[in-house]
Amino acid sequence: MLNESQIERLITISKEKPLLPEKFVPWHEEIGINQFYMPELLSSLNQTELYNKLTEFQKIELSRHEMAQVLYSYAWTEGLFCLFMNKIILDLKPDSVEYRFLLRELIEEFRHQDMFATAIQKINGKPISPSKIHNFFGKITAKYLPKSWVFISCLSIELITDVYGKYTRKDPNTYIVMRKVGELHHIEEGRHIVFAENWLKKYTEQAGFIKRSWFSILVLINIYYLQSLYVKKEIFKRIGVENPDIFFKAAKSNFKINFAKHCTSTTKEFVERINGFNWLTKPLWRSVLKMEI
Numbered sequence: 001m002l003n004e005s006q007i008e009r010l011i012t013i014s015k016e017k018p019l020l021p022e023k024f025v026p027w028h029e030e031i032g033i034n035q036f037y038m039p040e041l042l043s044s045l046n047q048t049e050l051y052n053k054l055t056e057f058q059k060i061e062l063s064r065h066e067m068a069q070v071l072y073s074y075a076w077t078e079g080l081f082c083l084f085m086n087k088i089i090l091d092l093k094p095d096s097v098e099y100r101f102l103l104r105e106l107i108e109e110f111r112h113q114d115m116f117a118t119a120i121q122k123i124n125g126k127p128i129s130p131s132k133i134h135n136f137f138g139k140i141t142a143k144y145l146p147k148s149w150v151f152i153s154c155l156s157i158e159l160i161t162d163v164y165g166k167y168t169r170k171d172p173n174t175y176i177v178m179r180k181v182g183e184l185h186h187i188e189e190g191r192h193i194v195f196a197e198n199w200l201k202k203y204t205e206q207a208g209f210i211k212r213s214w215f216s217i218l219v220l221i222n223i224y225y226l227q228s229l230y231v232k233k234e235i236f237k238r239i240g241v242e243n244p245d246i247f248f249k250a251a252k253s254n255f256k257i258n259f260a261k262h263c264t265s266t267t268k269e270f271v272e273r274i275n276g277f278n279w280l281t282k283p284l285w286r287s288v289l290k291m292e293i
């Protein structure tokens, strides 16, 4: 059941310590010499032979384009989440703790989208839009799927965005504007994750084998979906490498391995908490996301 006193505390923090992107992020600051737009650790090509063949300028440009991709994916998926939250608060009482928390979350998520859009502008990003298939599944999920499925999907995305925010805020070689964007997001997503896990308990605590397996697969699908928005062939054309196809292929497979290694620990802990790893799901996690389960 929902831990009401804990959620009340989160509502109070959200009200008493609001983080406004306009004030929190030093938008006037420019990138420093030899700084990156995102931590090199998160770069799709990081630690490959091909990465070492890039010039310093190309490495920085790669980080700019990939950061634009990440920012765009967050803005877009959070927009879908807001659509869903707006729909579910219609069935709640306005004085209930769930309703009041979701209102705070909506306020924060709208601010995040505004922040991401401003950040894309600031780095002069030209993000590549999600495909028609992405659009189709994104909208179907937000509009028609059962609440618990959508909440699981949102939580999966939040767990990943939270890890990206954590890495970005801590990396001294990353542009200060991106670091502060990451910091704000990391702080506020932490609260959303606590609420989402609490809210999901009514579905996950009593879940049998099939439901647990399905929830586990849903998390996996969402991570796969998010990953597919990040690495794009067009980016390698833009940074002027001789053979974009080869770079793109290497980036795609390297990114999966890197991502599994550095970005999935909290997701793995969540799936473990809901008992989502079993003989049916483990092979999928290993083969699709290259994770060690």
Ligand SMILES: [Fe+2]
Pocket: 078, 108, 109, 112, 185, 189
């Ligand atoms: Fe957010």
Ligand SMILES: [Fe+2]
Pocket: 109, 158, 188, 189, 192
């Ligand atoms: Fe969130």
